[in-house]
Amino acid sequence: MNSSTRARSHVIGMWLMASVALAFASHDAISKTLILSLPVIFVAWARYLVHTLIVTTVSLRNRREKIFHTRRPWLHLLRAVVLLCDSLTFLFGLTHVPLAESTALVFLAPAFVTLLSPLLFGIKADRLQWLSVIVGFVGVLVVINPGSDGFSLWMLFPLATAFFFAIYQLLTQLAGETDSPSVCSFYVGVFSTLILSLVVPFYWATPSATQWLLLVVLGSLGLSAHFLISTSYRYASSSVLAPLGYLQIVFAAGYGVLLFGGYPVMSSVLGMVLICLSGLVVYARRPTAVLSG
Template sequence: MTEKHRTGPHLAPPESPTASYQPSPGEDRQGKAIMMICAAALVFAMMDGMSRYLGAAYSPIFVITLRYWFFVGFVLLLCARSPGGIRGAIRSKRPGVQIFRGVLLVFEVVVTVEAFVRLGLINTHAIFACYPLLISALSGPVLGEKVGWRRWAAVAVGFTGILIVLKPGSGVFSTEAALPFLAAVMFALYGLLTRLVARDDGAMVSFFWTAVAGAVAITPFGLREWQPIAAWDLPWLLLLCLGAAAGHMLLIKAYEMAEASALQPFSYTQLVWVSIFGVLIFGETLAPNVALGGLIVVGAGLFTWWRSRQRERAARQG
């Protein structure tokens, strides 16, 4: 999971929280950015596997609390090195929305880890992959954007894919099945609110509030769930925290080199890695309905991405 940044399955921050990357002459920026986004997808998939393992052995809230403490340290280090320093990162023109974003994200991570434990990696990601469609559907009421019939059609097709994954008539309305969908709704809303605050606040400000607000919100619950960690699990916990820092650094560098719209399709490689880890490490089964439904959801998401690029190109030319 990403403090996506996607502390979890989230691989599409709206902008990079660092200064613009300066390429050397003749450098293939987009090619390197694609490699970095694919590497980040692999790192986050590994983190999802570690979250699934640790979330089954310990309270997910406790594990996420420790992750967020490490995340705060990483973000403070980035802020201290950025123009304006930590003082500049604290100053927000929309502090209420920034705090709500951070709280929303951390509890989305909690829901996602719980879904990993109950449903497994493959089923969770197959449903969670609908979040770009939810962003399209909610962009009208949240941001006031116009949503055309093609995007609504893509949303409808994507939800058809979710129904195929869930197999109506065999537990479609179970609590377990609702968890990844709830996480997708929360993450989509988080992404839309991130776009909203970006109208007034810089990326580093949003990055700071994401980490600090989330850590403050989760800590009282995490302390209540405090558990001793077995010695053999400490390396996994450390790798989980280091993976969050490495994954986010790869994301930051990738989005410095290329536009987010050009990189978004490659974030779906996380679903491929998750499926491999789920089958080989956790003994999960990639059922035919899950594979088919997941492909439909991803296909609808890619169509939505393509339509967005078309509209952006038409707006620039007009």
């Protein structure tokens, strides 16, 4: 590939990754809008139901029977449980934590990946990576500001989301050793929907037509974002694309101002910058990148 072709490919990948950031931020903004009037469990169930229906329908129309075959169903069940913990802690956190701050705290996930990788893959972090982890946690302390009057224990929820998302990324890496991305996407959707279906009757709601439409859009956005991630890496490497993932924080801040009237204070902005710097160092040292959602 010559330099001009490579540059053109990188530009396509960068636009796709920017679209991913916007899609995830839109997904989270819609989620926050819905949970103001609908139970969190119901919103999560509808989101994964739409995900599963779309993936299954597309797979059947394309006659991709292999999507139903996996040698590690229990691993996918574990991924679904962890992903549900990720989704529910984030949604419950959004009920009390501003969108921009919640999004920024979730981006601590790469630091947790650095901490957990030696346990699953025996990958040891170097000094620069450990420094990035420290910077990330300093950024978290600045965002949540535990000594201030505005501190709330609800801020621990997006931190838990970051932890669960890191575990989910590592489990997905393990699953990817034997199963294709389509198989992984199918089973995590099916298991998540089935698990939530067991409890959603206790949190049942009757959405309006507009809310049903938003729920369908919510599930479609989540699935589309993950598809765009996979597509973007066909055009550029993680070192090129990872910085654009942090546009999600910018988009989330914009949604927070426009839809919820939430303006981040300067200390939160500083903490967000530190978390971004921490994550970028981790991304630069790893072959793949992660995004929240």
